[in-house]
Amino acid sequence: MSHKEFKQYPVQDLMYVTPRPELVFTEGSGMWMTDHTGKRYLDYLQGWAVNSLGHSPQCIQDALTIQAKKIINPSPAFYNAPSAELAALLTANSCFDRVFFGSSGAEANEGAIKLARKWGKLNKNKAGQNRFEIITFNHGFHGRTIATMSASGKPGWDTIFAPQVPGFPKAELNDIASVESLINEHTVAVMLEPVQGESGVVPATREFMQALRALTKKHNLLLIVDEVQTGMGRTGELFAYQLAGIEPDIMTLAKGIGGGVPLSAMLAREEVACFEAGDQGGTYTGNPLMTAVGLAVLKTLLAPGFMDTIKEKSAYLSAALTKLSEKHGLDGERGEGLLRALKLGKDIGPQIVDMARDMGPVGLLLNSPRPNLLRFMPALNLTIEEIDQMIAMLSEVLTRIEKQNK
Known part of the structure; x- marks a missing residue:
């Protein structure tokens, strides 16, 4: 969203409680959100673990x-x-x-x-x-x-x-x-x-x-x-x-x-x-x-088999984050189920969040509660393909940061 387009929204009337990027989200479905310009984002915040079944199930x-x-x-x-x-x-x-x-x-x-x-x-x-x-x-x-x-x-x-x-x-x-x-x-x-x-x-x-x-x-x-x-x-x-x-x-x-x-x-x-x-x-x-x-x-x-799918995807996400960590020389991952953290080993979390969000043509929404790690809180019904896509996008961001720091 351009700064000019963003200024059309009277966000100045909202009380300041946290810094926000110049984005206005207008639609959401499952693991995805769309902003006013039509750009789509793969959402691994899900309202801080709120959207247990994704956006607008x-x-x-x-x-x-x-x-x-x-x-x-x-x-x-x-x-x-x-x-x-x-x-x-x-x-x-x-x-x-x-x-x-x-x-x-x-x-x-x-x-x-x-x-x-x-x-x-x-x-x-x-x-x-x-x-x-x-x-x-x-x-x-x-x-x-x-x-x-x-x-x-x-x-x-x-x-x-x-x-x-x-x-x-x-x-x-x-x-x-x-x-x-x-x-x-x-x-x-x-x-x-x-x-x-x-x-x-x-x-x-x-x-x-x-x-x-x-x-x-x-x-x-x-x-x-x-x-x-x-x-x-x-x-x-x-x-x-x-x-x-x-x-x-x-x-x-x-x-x-x-x-x-x-x-x-x-x-x-x-x-x-x-x-x-x-x-x-x-x-x-x-x-x-x-x-x-x-x-x-x-x-x-509580539907038959649903909890089993969470365990399967949790194991898959954990293994994928571990492999990503090894590839980029990070400090591993931890967590329970589909609440996980990637330990970065250095204070680059906020930088990753900004770069992942702003990458194009599709953005990635991540959370860094501490500057040296990322937290993942996806919808419980996400797909394996959406895990793979997130890992690929995050790896691309990490590679860009590594090149900048050389």
Whole structure:
């Protein structure tokens, strides 16, 4: 898009929150997006793992159209069929018993924090005091509200909107001793991402997750898994906690559950679901338009053989990234399922992102959460051909950078 064409759009009226390229996307289908000039882009961001079935899948189009003709929002003060059906399908396919629906991952995580603190008030320590501290992890990411930023371990976030909400001591991922050292009479829970996405796709090991579950049970603490990014098939299992064979007490979902629409969920075991009337709510919670979409997405994931295809494509993508890394002398790859990272060995991530996007006639959309790596979050139903095409395009960009640096 030329600068002149781009200026036709009144983007100056949007509040600045992040730098954006001079592009206006107008259409999307599957793994592809098209801008105003007609240029197509192979999209490996997918809204930061939001579009679990790609851009504008037919099942979501149908769910929105059908439900919009019935009822959109009767108010959370009343039951509606899609939310009830989605909750039932989630609990039937997980270890949880109760579901609260929201609109964003941060909202789901706020709900989890509130529920844990409410449970800690009802299950006091030996001195009769409330338990409220939730151990979280350095480099973790739980959202952009004040409380979820406080729970996050992203460097520098402790000062941006200081003072933080107290009660979130930080441990180190995959270091069970660091968790145990923080437990005291005020501790009520441990909260973590099974794969730290924003920090560079760093998985918690199976052994760590199992040790964490044993430790929390030993001290009568809740275990909260933030599966905003890892849930809904992203890791090759429906939920990432299943990789370790454990059962947490609370789980949060967002991103993939809505397949592109604003939908999130907070799930809990029956004995933990202690909210009373007025403790939790929200104008859009569980509205039938969004939960109808969630139902369509989940039914697609649960269709016979679908999860097997995710595992097959995950293995293929991992092998392809490893081969690419060897070809260009990079530092390898890591991840779980279709949430993967390519370790670059040097701070060229932003340069790769810009060059890949601007290459022609077809662009490639990538993400570099850290300057020394790339993160891949494709649609779960991408094709092998789209993996091969991405690898070829990325290899071309890496070759150009190598020539520039000679």
